[in-house]
Each structure stands twice: as C-alpha cells, then as structure tokens.
Amino acid sequence: MAERNSEPSVQERAGRPFPVSWDQFHRDCRALTWRLNEVGPFQAVIAITRGGLVPAAIVARELGLRVIDTVCVASYDHDKQGDLKVLKGISEQTAKLGGGTGKGLLIVDDLVDTGKTGRLVRQLLPDAHFATVYAKPKGRPLVDTYITEVSQDTWIYFPWDTALSFQPPIRDGAA
Numbered sequence: 001m002a003e004r005n006s007e008p009s010v011q012e013r014a015g016r017p018f019p020v021s022w023d024q025f026h027r028d029c030r031a032l033t034w035r036l037n038e039v040g041p042f043q044a045v046i047a048i049t050r051g052g053l054v055p056a057a058i059v060a061r062e063l064g065l066r067v068i069d070t071v072c073v074a075s076y077d078h079d080k081q082g083d084l085k086v087l088k089g090i091s092e093q094t095a096k097l098g099g100g101t102g103k104g105l106l107i108v109d110d111l112v113d114t115g116k117t118g119r120l121v122r123q124l125l126p127d128a129h130f131a132t133v134y135a136k137p138k139g140r141p142l143v144d145t146y147i148t149e150v151s152q153d154t155w156i157y158f159p160w161d162t163a164l165s166f167q168p169p170i171r172d173g174a175a
C-alpha cells in the first residue's frame, strides 16, 4: 500500500540498532532461565511464534520441560506493524493443564516492544507467567520476567533475521 510505504517504519523510528549474535542470545536465554527457575515450576511452555520459538526451545531444555505449545500471531510485516491476528491458539490439552486461565504455564517471546502482542496473549491466558528475553519500556509492564531492557528507539536485530556483512569503519560514519 502506497500510503503505508510513505510512513516511516517502526524500524526507521527506532534509530539505534542493537544486533544480537547467536552466542549472546543463548547466554541471555540461559540468564532468563536462571530467573524462571526461581519462579516455577511450570507445566508447559507456550511460545509466541515465530520469535518466541527460539528462546522457548532453550528455556524448555534448561527447565527440563517437554510440553511445548504455540500461540501463533502475526503483527509485523518485517518492520511495519499491522493489525494483530491470532492464527492459532493453544491446544485443548495445554489449556486443561493451565486450568483454563494459564495457571502454571510459561509464555515465552523474544521481546516486548509496544506490548500489543503481549497484551493479547495475556488476555488469552491471564494467570500464565509471561517471560521475554528483551523488553522496551512501553511493553515492559506486561512482562513478569525479562533479562535486558533496551530503549524504545532501539531496534533489536535477531540472529535468525541477519547475516554477517561488511561495516564501514566508525570514522567513516558507521553507526
């Protein structure tokens, strides 16, 4: 849509790049699990797709959990935020584990930004524990446990969305 293309994207508004390597992400997920280990036990992990799948796998491994479900949502088309769509909810079996309200369930996502996604999932499972690896200020109040806060004008580049590339020297104007 031409109208949408003329507006600055969320990423363009978020001026500061924050690239995260696989190593860093793994370390941050392990740090998150240390905190979650104090809060549990949990019956199951629910990943908010797609970004939550990677931290959910790491957290589930560290907590010894083997029941993993998904809430499939879509809101950003790359870096443009559109209407939030729930493409799939949790299974009946997982819902039963959480007594219908999500008690004892652990929801995992890679980050909260505006909090739109988190708010929706919290409405579906109000008693679940919601954990993210990164949090921006607008979304932070929705999260029960997170590891690193970044400013609202930061754009996080996850390792599954990026590849190594040449960077000009800082002296020549690199960010």
Ligand SMILES: O=P(O)(O)OC[C@H]1O[C@H](OP(=O)(O)OP(=O)(O)O)[C@H](O)[C@@H]1O
Binding pocket: 048, 049, 050, 051, 052, 073, 074, 075, 076, 077, 078, 109, 110, 111, 112, 113, 114, 115, 116, 117, 118, 139
């Ligand atoms: O707090 P919000 O402003 O809602 O933004 C956070 C959400 O945005 C990203 O997902 P996205 O919708 O881009 O889908 P993806 O996980 O499939 O990349 C991210 O993984 C979070 O789920």
Ligand SMILES: O=c1[nH]c(=O)c2nc[nH]c2[nH]1
Binding pocket: 076, 111, 113, 154, 155, 156, 157, 158, 161
């Ligand atoms: O890769 C991403 N980085 C971000 O900072 C972000 N915020 C919302 N959605 C996002 N996706």
Ligand SMILES: [Mg+2]
Binding pocket: 048, 049, 050, 051, 052, 109, 117
């Ligand atoms: Mg996501």
